């Protein structure tokens with residue numbers, strides 16, 4: 886599974902890297918970015934929690 890952040894929707898609230906820093910970080914532009922590779926299995930729950938915590942639903946977790 887992979888995580889994606891819609892950079893046009895993200896308002897830069899900083900929640901996702903707080904909930905799951907293994908997958909999300911803030912860029913110099915002040916928006917969130919997800920790691921390019923597969924989400925490590927041991928942090929999948931936290932990544933999904935971050936997705937649910939996003940106030941503008943900018944995060945997508947690809948279930949493939």
Ligand code: SF4
Nearest residue numbers: 895896898899901939
């Ligand atoms: S939680 Fe949503 S709005 Fe907040 S930084 Fe992450 S992607 Fe952006």
